[in-house]
Amino acid sequence: MADRPGPWASGRFDVEGHRGAKGLVVENTLASFAAAYDAGVTGVELDVRLTADGEVVVWHDPVLLPLKCLSTGPDLVGARVADLTLAQLRTVDVGSQTLAAFPDQRPSPGARISTLDEVLAHGLERSPDVWWTIEVKVDPRDAGESGNRRRLLEGVLSSLHAAGLERQCFIHSFDWAVLELSALLAPTVTRSALVESGVTWVPGSPWTGSVVAGTTHEDVCDGAAAVGAQVISPEHVLVDEPFVERAHGAGLAVLPWTVNEAARMVELVEAGVDGLVSDYPDRALSVLAPCPA
Template identity: 25%
Template sequence: MGTGLSTVAIWGLAPLVTSGALPDRRPEIIGHRGAEGLAPPNTLAAIQQALEVGVDGVELDVRQTSDGELLLFHDPVLDWNSTAQGWVQNTPWSEIQGAQIDGESLVTLPDALEMLVDADVSLYLELKDVGYTDAVLETVAEYELLERLTVIAFETAALDPAQRRGVSTGLIGSAPTAQLATDAADYGADGAFCHYAPHLASEFVDDVRAQGQTAGIWKLVDTKETVRDALEVGPDVFVTNRPDYAFDELEQR
């Protein structure tokens, strides 16, 4: 089997043959990076689209600029996906402000919280690095949203300040493995989150639940068929670029 085909099989870019049935328990539907499939990621437009679809929550990526501003952005290098230049951690906000991603302005965490403070949704913040978790917590606390917050990260060091303050946390892994479920439980995270992968995700959800934790799955590429595949696995939390597809599928069950 060629590498291209195996990659498709592993990460679920092509749908499986589905059972035609969805679990009775409805997952929490979270808009990935706001709703990346409907508007540029990590922008106010993406958040607005997610809210209009009716999501239960939004997931956003947070990085810190050289002068301490909390920027919503996924990649470490601004050039990769915006009109700004340089490494986020080496660039002050004054040089980023006004930059765009696909026509939408790059924004800060406070900008997003202003939009979300009156919305009845949960908030998942993925911290892309360590060293600024306390700043994120203080910012969210200013908007009195800590009770709605789950801090998620690939590194437990980024979760430690949230753990100490009793804020919900989730450990992320790239693949749905039993080891990720064990690591999250051993650390004391409230949940474990991973990419969706056919044949593996269902067992991962069972492993995480067996540890008494929340099982989260998110999709890298969303079509109606693959969204349904992921929903059939029955995660507690489903993070998707196309929350509208998820709701369409759930309404048909």
């Protein structure tokens, strides 16, 4: 593992909390990140988007969904994050509602959408050694999002630079064009290629930047390496020992998502992955504690 950049380079198995610790506290809130730090994670995964006034905020969905968002001022539920200013987003309570699919999820009443700068500052205070897996949310099929790809990425890189975290993070995206651009703008920042089963590595996929599945490259691992990734982050159902061997052969670390079942965590460790992303990082750390790094 030492020849692949990341938290595993020190010999640790990397357990990353998904959107903070989504299974424990409402996602992408400061309280959710705190729960991940308290669990003892080596890394956290989060999502970033651009507001209408150019602020980089930590939020997953392109729109404010009613199951997650409560308006405290004008009714903004259903609006696109990209169409709202930071001030408008601050009026929305994103912490009071829990999701039925996560019965152990605790609320964070009154929580607001945070900027990336705020989340990084909070993390540096609480857990300065944690690694940051920052998913740059760009849908290449959406003209607005793809048109703002560079602006969003530049904002993320600026925040990482200001926080001194350029050597402690991954630029992480399903849109591999983000990774190619990041290689140009910040070549020393590690890049992670996300892969979704049946979506990313298929003929005609718009997600793979300048590489073309089945044309320029046959194997997804070779394709990810070709766009400058040092990490491949596949949906966990894609991962078995041969996949890990191909990835490692291409010089890539393997960081599957989102792994919540204990038995599957053990299978993936035995297959040789370098880390995993989980909604329940406490569970992962407990299950994997006896496993060798």
